[in-house]
Amino acid sequence: MLDLSKYQSMGASLRDALDTFADETCLIESDRDREKERITYREFKKRAHPLARALQDAGFAPGDRAGIIMTNQPKWLISAYAIFYAGGVLVPLDYKLSLEEQWQLIHHSGASVLITEYPIWRHLSASAGRTSATKLRTVLVTEVPSNADLGSALRWEEFQGADEPRFVPRERKDVASIVYSSGTGGRPKGCMMTHENYLEQCMALTSIYPFWPGVRYLSILPTNHAIDFMVGFFGPFTCGAAVVHLRTLRPEYLREAFPKYKITYVSLVPLVLKNLQKGLQARFDALPAGKRKIFNALLLINRALTKGRPRPGISRRLLKQVHAAFGGELRTIIVGGAFTEPQTLQFFYDLGIPVANGYGLTEAGTAITVNDLRPFRADTVGKPLPGMEVRIVNAAADGVGEVSVRSKTVMAGYLDDPELTAETVVDGWLMTGDLGRFDSAGHLQLAGRKKNMIVTEEGKNIYPEDIESVFEGLPVKEFCIFAANYIWPKRSMIGERLVLVLHLEAGEQYSDELRRGLNARNNRLLNYKRIHGIVLFDQDFPRTASLKIKRNVLAERLAELDGARAILSL
Amino acid sequence: MRTLAQTTQEVLGLAAKHFQLPAGSLAPEDDFFKKLGIDSLQTLEMLSRLENHFGIELPDYEVQGISDFKTLAERIQSRL
Numbered sequence: 001m002l003d004l005s006k007y008q009s010m011g012a013s014l015r016d017a018l019d020t021f022a023d024e025t026c027l028i029e030s031d032r033d034r035e036k037e038r039i040t041y042r043e044f045k046k047r048a049h050p051l052a053r054a055l056q057d058a059g060f061a062p063g064d065r066a067g068i069i070m071t072n073q074p075k076w077l078i079s080a081y082a083i084f085y086a087g088g089v090l091v092p093l094d095y096k097l098s099l100e101e102q103w104q105l106i107h108h109s110g111a112s113v114l115i116t117e118y119p120i121w122r123h124l125s126a127s128a129g130r131t132s133a134t135k136l137r138t139v140l141v142t143e144v145p146s147n148a149d150l151g152s153a154l155r156w157e158e159f160q161g162a163d164e165p166r167f168v169p170r171e172r173k174d175v176a177s178i179v180y181s182s183g184t185g186g187r188p189k190g191c192m193m194t195h196e197n198y199l200e201q202c203m204a205l206t207s208i209y210p211f212w213p214g215v216r217y218l219s220i221l222p223t224n225h226a227i228d229f230m231v232g233f234f235g236p237f238t239c240g241a242a243v244v245h246l247r248t249l250r251p252e253y254l255r256e257a258f259p260k261y262k263i264t265y266v267s268l269v270p271l272v273l274k275n276l277q278k279g280l281q282a283r284f285d286a287l288p289a290g291k292r293k294i295f296n297a298l299l300l301i302n303r304a305l306t307k308g309r310p311r312p313g314i315s316r317r318l319l320k321q322v323h324a325a326f327g328g329e330l331r332t333i334i335v336g337g338a339f340t341e342p343q344t345l346q347f348f349y350d351l352g353i354p355v356a357n358g359y360g361l362t363e364a365g366t367a368i369t370v371n372d373l374r375p376f377r378a379d380t381v382g383k384p385l386p387g388m389e390v391r392i393v394n395a396a397a398d399g400v401g402e403v404s405v406r407s408k409t410v411m412a413g414y415l416d417d418p419e420l421t422a423e424t425v426v427d428g429w430l431m432t433g434d435l436g437r438f439d440s441a442g443h444l445q446l447a448g449r450k451k452n453m454i455v456t457e458e459g460k461n462i463y464p465e466d467i468e469s470v471f472e473g474l475p476v477k478e479f480c481i482f483a484a485n486y487i488w489p490k491r492s493m494i495g496e497r498l499v500l501v502l503h504l505e506a507g508e509q510y511s512d513e514l515r516r517g518l519n520a521r522n523n524r525l526l527n528y529k530r531i532h533g534i535v536l537f538d539q540d541f542p543r544t545a546s547l548k549i550k551r552n553v554l555a556e557r558l559a560e561l562d563g564a565r566a567i568l569s570l
Numbered sequence: 571m572r573t574l575a576q577t578t579q580e581v582l583g584l585a586a587k588h589f590q591l592p593a594g595s596l597a598p599e600d601d602f603f604k605k606l607g608i609d610s611l612q613t614l615e616m617l618s619r620l621e622n623h624f625g626i627e628l629p630d631y632e633v634q635g636i637s638d639f640k641t642l643a644e645r646i647q648s649r650l
Contacts, residue, residue: 032627071631096634119631248630250614275611458610527603527610527637 001211001239004203009170009195011084013238018045018081021240024213027074031247033256037074041240044078052082053161055113058138062087062168065178066113067106069093069120072219072245075142075156077233079115087168088113090177091190092224095120098526103129106136108188109178109415113138118145121153172196178415179226181362182453182461190415197365200408202235204385208372209265209332209356211239216329218244218257218266225459226366227267227336251275259327267334270344271457273355277347280322303350309374315352322351332356336367337459339446339493342378349376358382359444364430365409369444380443381436390444391429392437399437400447400491404429435491446493452486452551454496456528464498467529470521475514477503478541480549481531487555488563497532499567501558503541510536510568519570533567572650578643581620585639588619598640624650 002020007013022042029036039047060066066083068090070076083090091109093102095117102124106114112135116124121141124130139153170176176198178190209231211217219232236243244261246253257263268276287295302318305311312331316323323330333348334356348355358370359381368390371382384390388407395401410430413421424431433451436444453463464481471479484497500518504510522530535558542553558566572580582596589606602608608616614630620642621628626649636642 095631098635117631119629249611250618250630251611252618271609272611275609523601523604523637526635527601 001206004199004238007199008172009084009174010176010198010234011081011087011167011170011195013199014081014084014234015167017041017237017240018048021213024240025242026237027077028216028242028244028261029074029247030244030253030257030261032250032253036247039074041237044074044081048078048081048085049165050160050162051078051156052085052165053163054159055082055086055088055138055161056165057161058113060086060088060113060138062170063089063174064113065089065091065109065111066115067091067093067109067111068224069095069102069114069116069124070142070223071095071117071247072223072228072232073117073247074245075115075117076223077237077243079140079156080233082165083113084170084176085165085167087170089175092177092179092229094180094222094224096222096526099123099127100129103127103132105180105188105190107132107134109180109190110135112136113140115140115142115156117142118148121150125151125153170195172199173412175412179224179229179362182463182466187417187420187465188415189417189420191362192412192415193362193365194412197409197411198230198234200387201230201365201367201385202238204387204409205230205367205370206235206239207386208370209334211236211241211265213240215239215241215264216244216261217241218246218261218263220246220249220254220272221267221269221337221459225337226360226362227334230366231265231267231334251279255325258330259325262327262329264329264331265334266330267336269337269457269459270335270340271338271459273333273335273340273348274344274457277344280351281347299350302352306349306352307375310349310352310354310376312352319352323353326353332373336360338455338457341494345376345378349378359403359434359436359446361432361434363411363424364405364407364432365411368403368405368407368432371443377441377443380439380445382444383442384444390438393429393431395437400435401437402450403432403434403436403444403446405432406430448485448489448491448493449483452483452555454483454485454498455493456496457494458528460528462498462529467498467525467531470524471500471518474502474517474521475505476508477505478549479503480541480551480554482551482555482558484533484563484567487558497567498530499533499535500531501535501537501554503537503539510534515570522570531570533569535561535566536568572647574643574647577624577647577650578640580623581639581643581646584620584623585616588616596639598643599638601637602639602642603637620646626650 018041026041026044028038140156141153142156175192176195177193181189217236221228298318340357345355358367360367369382392401393404406429435448436446480501484499542550
């Protein structure tokens with residue numbers, strides 16, 4: 001691995017990685033059961049440098065911003081490298097957002113370049129939101145059919161400069177990327193991540209979960225996601241490891257990829273991990289009684305032998321068939337984006353497949369704590385990573401308070417929002433809005449949220465304010481959306497739900513017509529953003545002088561109701 | 571060549587069979603996440619079944635953001 005403490009920027013460290021590991025396999029791209037290509041670090045450089053040069057020739061200057069909206073694939077990483085090489089700021093955007101949201105964030109980020117894929121661009125270019133991105137000058141589109149009309153956009157594959165690009169050095173405190181942690185509604189939250197944030201995070205993570213040439217990381221989480229960006233790009237690249245991209249997330253092809261590519265690490269969201277558990281459990285349950293007895297005995301032996309630390313060699317011999325299905329070389333499943341239930345973690349650990357669970361948020365530079373597996377603990381999110389100072393603020397008698405973090409990995413602030421930055425980073429400490437406590441072994445245990453938001457099992461952060469506009473125009477006096485857990489705390493990170501609080505007009509009833517109207521609006525939202533119930537409230541909402549709803553005061557009043565009875569189904 | 575109406579009916583029939591629901595219990599406008607109570611992964615499994623039936627490949631991006639059978643049938647129809 002490169003010694004990242006000596007580097008000033010991601011661009012410089014990645015540039016050296018491409019030369020240091022020139023002959024190692026860098027990327028493997030597979031579409032369903034067909035391998036499309038496999039390239040070395042040398043080949044990666046050959047493809048990225050002409051792109052960097054062409055960007056410079058097109059006027060892309062140091063500090064300029066470039067957005068990427070792509071599915072997981074080699075061109076994502078090649079483009080990101082070219083942006084860093086040219087001294088630019090990367091804006092990784094979620095390809096699963098709606099068209100309006102994507103344009104809103106492109107506009108907010110001030111990106112002058114957008115790199116995307118043809119199927120995405122086809123919809124984006126036809127969207128009315130396009131006119132909002134006033135700073136956008138260059139659009140590069142990959143995989144365009146030969147007869148397609150791109151208008152003023154350009155083909156990525158043909159956008160190549162003839163000469164070598166100029167490497168643009170950046171300083172550690174310079175912004176490397178703007179990552180939107182959420183807030184596609186009224187207040188986009190663009191986390192300004194510095195080069196130092198990434199360099200320090202990478203050193204901390206790889207000290208516990210190392211990469212080396214020969215390691216193969218299966219990239220499934222979207223690369224715009226902070227976790228995949230770190231362990232599916234920057235981490236493996238600075239260690240000479242290979243990244244495997246699948247162009248589909250169909251479960252049957254995912255299953256095939258593990259043995260086919262002898263995967264070493266993979267990152268998953270809890271939803272996918274639970275699905276994997278369900279599938280495996282069904283297969284174990286289907287074993288004939290005799291075999292099942294033997295299997296259960298082997299599980300117990302494995303559990304006893306790996307009590308203190310993982311012992312992959314022993315687990316692979318004991319539970320040969322299970323490990324063969326995963327390719328026989330899987331060391332760890334990294335899980336992130338949302339809270340994972342302890343029984344799921346225990347299930348995989350008993351099979352000899354440790355799950356590296358942890359806790360983090362984009363604002364903190366991804367991970368704050370991780371389970372170092374020495375020993376494995378299913379009931380916590382692990383200990384702080386090296387370089388992380390974590391403290392519990394305003395702790396109650398049971399030790400539970402708000403988790404706050406100080407570290408070189410904490411973001412520089414929110415783009416164009418000094419007010420929100422000042423609320424979130426106080427005297428150098430990032431206030432996470434999550435509640436937790438430390439146990440006697442120094443492990444962090446999470447205990448719910450202080451802030452009004454939810455995180456889905458798919459790792460999506462949902463802020464109620466962001467989806468309220470969909471319900472504008474309802475024939476009610478007023479309404480407001482809350483995370484149910486914010487009103488009625490249950491000290492849990494799972495099963496989080498959104499509820500719509502309705503204050504009806506005087507004399508009005510909650511009618512079938514209103515219910516239909518609500519459902520119609522709710523269905524306009526992406527499935528993971530939908531509300532799950534309503535609460536009828538017969539008092540005027542408390543408001544500020546400028547008539548904004550005082551959410552915290554309203555939540556206190558709602559808390560006086562019995563949550564279980566107050567929430568009605570839609 | 572199937573018509574869109576035929577494709578839609580076949581999609582509904584296959585989805586009902588896949589999730590073990592009575593035939594005719596699904597409608598084109600139904601939101602399959604809500605009606606079937608499924609998550610995005612189960613949707614991908616259903617898509618694989620539809621692909622096998624129609625003998626086509628539906629890239630993941632083609633079905634991104636779709637949540638009703640009618641739009642899904644239209645995407646399938648465009649690839650027949």
